[in-house]
Amino acid sequence: MAIHHLDSPTGRIADNVIGFARTLRASGLPVGSAAVIDALNALRLIDIGNRADVFSTLQAVLLTRHEHALIFAQAFELFFRIAEQRNNMLDSVPLPDQARKPPPSASRRVLEALSQPAITGEREMPREHEIRPSVSDREVLQRKDFAQMSAAEMAEVMQLIAKMELPQAKLRTRRTRPDSRGSSLDLRRTLRGGLRTGGEIVDIHRLGRAGKSAPIVALLDISGSMSEYTRLFLHFLHSLTNERKRVSVFLFGTRLTNVTRALRARDPDEALAACSSVVEDWAGGTRIATSLHNFNKLWGRRVLAQGAIVLLITDGLEREADSKLAFEMDRLHRSCRRLIWLNPLLRYDGFEPKAQGIKMMLPHVDEFRPVHSLSSIEGLVAALSRAPRPTAVVPPSRSLNEWHHAGSR
Template sequence: MTPLSDRPAGPHALAPNLAAFGRLLRRTGLPVGPAETMAALDALTRIDIGDRRQFHAALRAVMLRRREHFEIFDQAFSLFWRDPEAGKHAAMMAMLEGQKAPPEKPPPAARRLAEAMQGGPKPPPRPPEDRPPEIDMTATVSAAERLQGMDFEAMSAADIANAKREIRKLVLPLDERRTRRFRPDPAGPVADLRATVRESLRTGGEILGLERRRRVTRPPPLVALCDISGSMARYAQVLIHFLHALSNDRERVATFLFGTRLSNVTRQLRHRDAEVAFEQVAKAVPDWSGGTRIGESLTRFNRDWSRRVLGQGAVVLLITDGLDRDGAEGLAAATERLANSCRRLIWLNPLLRYAAFEPKSQGIRAMLPHVDEFRPVHNLDSLRALVASLSSSQGRPI
């Protein structure tokens, strides 16, 4: 491909390459369609296309809408506009260097760009011409149905990947709560006298009709406290995908992870790109798969965060197996204060998957009297039951 300065002056000479660049961005997962490509073509008529910096700034301004997409775009621009056939060259170099030691794991954006430059995932192999024998599937269980009831701890890597895709389909319609605010509504049940008098000033003080209003309703805040200790690591790996989906689907969702210390990962999980979000969480949490200090973590949450995130009838999800390294020291008082600060405290415990479960641990016995619900969370069916429970109007008035 010729340098920018050696190309014909008109931007329409770049149209085929610009369309190919748009397809590359789509393969990396960016929301770039024909409208963005046409806008980019129009933007090139307003700049000096021989100036690479102007060329880059114009394309990024009209083809992207979110700041988190800048990194992928910049890498794709640098690679594509140097050589649009770079994907094929990269594949050939990878074959030649196959015997070398594997390099350090690239960031998610680089991995996605490399896959896109090589044309995306390979199509499935064509079936053989010989017709396979017919198998009677009567009275058998489908793979999807088997996945719903499979324990997260017993899942293979492929099963976990399928479970993560199913989790993203879950919708959480939390019950809406009335607030103290009102909004104008011509059919509202409450007369708004102040607005009526203000409106009468338009007609010289004569009241021609009553202004009305309605109370605003909105879902309550949702706060998740998730145990990431060694005994919960396998479950936390899947449940954090559930919390990431909630954080990107709803407003006012706060997420905290705890093992030997408490970490606020609300900002990290709000990133829409799941790979980037989990990479940021891994950097922010130093005690993954370590010990557990539930009492100390809940005490710190009550002291530092409860007044910030537990207002307006918040619902709290406490995700832990209740196995505390410090026994039950301070755990009962911390759980009681947490329960008194929220409208509804739901304890999700994977140990409830056992039919013969008994609360013998000191930590479980200390926490159990103060929770509103005690539910299992070990498979997709239990998550669906949780979603149904959160959609109900249960809870303690506070």
């Protein structure tokens, strides 16, 4: 195979490398001008007729963080596929037959980056014609239902979720730490301080209870009735997982799947792709009782210790509602410090708990909250940031008992 060079008069490899770098920057990867120059110099030393060598060279020069590897691979595949179709790529960098198959599901970030005028070569509109969201637009976005949002609004909401100050509620433990307002005497530090004054005790040191963040366990329904909300909830749980140490996430539809390790990836698109690869029942039926039974039996003692807070995210539309559901809900409620049920059906003003599954689940939760808009997620963050109250926090003007009795009428 002949070795081709960048100064080939028939090629446009330099333009493609620059365009590829713009795609990476638009996708959120840090790629500077110096890295582009290094990439062009590195490509002079390899056989650019070998696609694998080109990929490895660009990856070694342009990729700086391991969590960006998936985005880089998707951007490389899509960018050079589009470039070949437009006859903008060097003839000496052919796509092998196995690479001509349909590409895997790429992240929205890469697709949006490729659609930008700076990447496609289209003329960019002047900045004065850009439409910026006003304060009133942001207020509307705060209350708008996720299911009614456009793709641009969803992307903006995901960015706002990533910037949220996530909860840091503290639980009191039996461990102690130095505290000037503590209730117990720190005898060791007090006597040690007295040695500096000839045995005379001048300062009295005290100890207070140490605190630590409460563990959070999320059970997310990914059945067909929740499909319009699943992606945004996963983005929120990904942010929560990366900001806190003790967070466990389980997805359930017809079966239960632990995706805690998959969500540990720093890049959100890589984390969601990892979840997709391990979950087999996306947008299927709902078996809440069976999923809760498997969770209580296999995972309850592992993740619910030390006062965990459980977030149950589901609409409660159980396909097989019977006494088993009530039993598993009661078992889950008794095993955790606080059980918060987040239901997108509460977006309706006239919501009544008439479904059999909802009526069986309601008596066993501490809080019943809506989770259909950005403002409702902000309310959840505020609720998780404060210490649990002895009485339940529920939708305005209705108690849990009133919701339960309304469903039995």
